[in-house]
Amino acid sequence: MKRTGYLYDxxxxxxxxxxxHPESADRLATIHANLRSAxxxxxxxxxxxxxxxxxxxxAVHPPHYIRRFEEVCLSGNSCFDFPDNQMCVSTYDTAFLxxxxxxxTARRIMADEMDNAFCAIRPPGHHAEADLxxxxxxxxxxxxxxxxxxxxHGIQRVAIIDIDVHHGNGTQHIFEDDxxxxxxxxxxxxxxxxxxxxxxxxxxxxPGEGFTKNSLVLPGQGDDTxxxxxxxxxxxxxxxxxxxxxxxxxxxxxxxxxDMADIELSRDGYIWVxxxxxxxxxxxxxxxxxxxxxxxxxxxxxxxxxxxxxRVLLEG
Amino acid sequence: MFVSRSxxxxxxxxxxxxxxxxxxxxxxxHAIRHLPVVDPDNRLIGIVTxxxxxxxxxxxxxxxxxxxxxxxxxARLTVGDIMTSNPMTIPPDYTIQDALLLIQKKRVGAFPxxxxxxYLKGILSVRDLLRAFINVLGIHEPGTLxxxxxxxxxxQLKKIVDAITEENISFxxxxxxxxxxxxxxxxxxxxxxNNVARIKKKLSAMGYRLIDPMEWYIDTxxxxxx
Ligand SMILES: [Zn+2]
Numbered sequence: 001m002k003r004t005g006y007l008y009d010x011x012x013x014x015x016x017x018x019x020x021h022p023e024s025a026d027r028l029a030t031i032h033a034n035l036r037s038a039x040x041x042x043x044x045x046x047x048x049x050x051x052x053x054x055x056x057x058x059a060v061h062p063p064h065y066i067r068r069f070e071e072v073c074l075s076g077n078s079c080f081d082f083p084d085n086q087m088c089v090s091t092y093d094t095a096f097l098x099x100x101x102x103x104x105t106a107r108r109i110m111a112d113e114m115d116n117a118f119c120a121i122r123p124p125g126h127h128a129e130a131d132l133x134x135x136x137x138x139x140x141x142x143x144x145x146x147x148x149x150x151x152x153h154g155i156q157r158v159a160i161i162d163i164d165v166h167h168g169n170g171t172q173h174i175f176e177d178d179x180x181x182x183x184x185x186x187x188x189x190x191x192x193x194x195x196x197x198x199x200x201x202x203x204x205x206x207p208g209e210g211f212t213k214n215s216l217v218l219p220g221q222g223d224d225t226x227x228x229x230x231x232x233x234x235x236x237x238x239x240x241x242x243x244x245x246x247x248x249x250x251x252x253x254x255x256x257x258x259d260m261a262d263i264e265l266s267r268d269g270y271i272w273v274x275x276x277x278x279x280x281x282x283x284x285x286x287x288x289x290x291x292x293x294x295x296x297x298x299x300x301x302x303x304x305x306x307x308x309x310x311r312v313l314l315e316g
Numbered sequence: 317m318f319v320s321r322s323x324x325x326x327x328x329x330x331x332x333x334x335x336x337x338x339x340x341x342x343x344x345x346h347a348i349r350h351l352p353v354v355d356p357d358n359r360l361i362g363i364v365t366x367x368x369x370x371x372x373x374x375x376x377x378x379x380x381x382x383x384x385x386x387x388x389x390x391a392r393l394t395v396g397d398i399m400t401s402n403p404m405t406i407p408p409d410y411t412i413q414d415a416l417l418l419i420q421k422k423r424v425g426a427f428p429x430x431x432x433x434x435y436l437k438g439i440l441s442v443r444d445l446l447r448a449f450i451n452v453l454g455i456h457e458p459g460t461l462x463x464x465x466x467x468x469x470x471x472q473l474k475k476i477v478d479a480i481t482e483e484n485i486s487f488x489x490x491x492x493x494x495x496x497x498x499x500x501x502x503x504x505x506x507x508x509x510n511n512v513a514r515i516k517k518k519l520s521a522m523g524y525r526l527i528d529p530m531e532w533y534i535d536t537x538x539x540x541x542x
Contacts, residue, residue: 194512195458219529220529259516
């Protein structure tokens with residue numbers, strides 16, 4: 001049994017994307033309700049949102065980007081950089097709470113108050129570039145957490161494992177020339193799915209060459225392909241890299257019922273993937289692992305998938 | 317869509333009097349494979365390619381440089397001796413489409429771009445054409461590709477474009493291709509969004525078939541000419 005933290009805060013629902021946007025507040029509501037009715041809240045260590053110290057954002061995002069985001073948001077504009085990025089006046093603050101919550105989670109794990117954690121946050125982060133909001137993402141939560149772990153706690157090597165069905169272009173680009181952060185992503189083939197990056201030949205640049213790995217899943221494929229690719233690509237990469245901390249960009253949109261993409265990962269497939277990642281954490285990182293919510297848009301399944309996910313974190 | 321916008325204008329050139337070693341060094345230094353040969357007024361008189369050089373030099377020499385004697389022997393060989401005179405050229409007002417069709421037909425790697433007075437204006441290589449084509453596809457921007465099967469009749473594309481526009485989604489590109497079914501077309505809109513679930517549902521509700529991505533293919537040009 002692991003000591004598992006759970007970051008959730010009602011304020012994460014304040015980021016209003018308008019009616020009919022898939023990245024809605026209902027996503028968190030259903031996750032939270034499902035965890036409660038499964039009786040899991042009693043077992044989890046609650047973590048509340050805190051506002052991030054801006055210096056940690058600066059580790060990833062240039063000040064001019066943060067200022068631009070603040071200005072556009074407070075001016076009442078309903079979108080930022082791309083029409084995909086619908087927002088309201090609270091979005092900027094909510095994004096700070098999302099980053100701050102993940103940092104607080106990392107702090108508490110480093111203080112040995114817990115082994116691992118699931119962060120049910122909004123807005124998501126892995127599409128956010130250093131200076132560009134993309135694909136419903138504004139601040140790259142996971143990237144900032146990686147820098148926080150390195151700079152505040154002296155962690156040398158952080159592995160980011162991105163299981164969202166889309167490629168985390170922002171995360172890859174932020175770390176692509178950095179050999180201290182390994183970025184692994186398994187996603188739908190970029191010729192068929194957003195954002196069109198994360199091709200097989202993208203393997204890092206300069207000193208970071210060999211520290212980025214993309215596993216591509218063709219439309220219609222599911223559990224078997226995930227098992228093959230994770231065993232063939234992720235396990236040897238972690239064996240080589242030997243991470244001291246694992247961050248998971250956890251998207252539930254590879255599920256077969258999710259129509260944002262064409263991948264058919266089942267509920268059991270998701271459990272297998274997460275168990276495998278947990279074994280990596282046991283092997284390399286003293287079980288230290290934070291799973292951070294990215295995508296996942298099928299409200300009917302999202303809660304069930306989150307329940308399974310948290311159970312794996314608890315049971316190890 | 318004109319060649320003049322996609323070509324390389326700062327052309328690395330050589331004179332016909334230059335030695336073939338000089339040509340080789342120039343190609344290596346700039347990582348290029350085609351050197352237009354010009355007269356002192358920058359009028360095109362020929363082209364020399366890495367293949368021409370390779371045929372002129374013994375393999376070992378090409379790979380490892382040359383010894384002094386070998387060098388001397390080949391030193392008298394000039395670019396003028398091995399170049400292709402009067403190469404196939406294109407004018408700056410050719411379109412990208414012209415160049416694509418011609419490059420397929422002629423099987424060359426690059427065209428010197430020459431104005432009506434014979435002056436060299438640029439060079440257009442397969443690489444430049446590919447860059448232009450990537451732009452046309454829109455795939456340098458983040459987006460999602462769909463494939464929709466439609467009946468081959470008037471107004472279909474408009475309905476699809478309207479439906480997508482109503483959802484406030486911008487287009488990176490739209491390709492239309494033949495399909496394996498007679499009387500059907502495949503429409504490939506490249507949409508600059510992550511948010512495709514709704515538009516997919518909407519198009520299905522309008523009676524269009526969204527083709528399984530594993531069945532997509534883009535038809536090739538008729539393979540008539542060799
Ligand atoms: Zn996603």
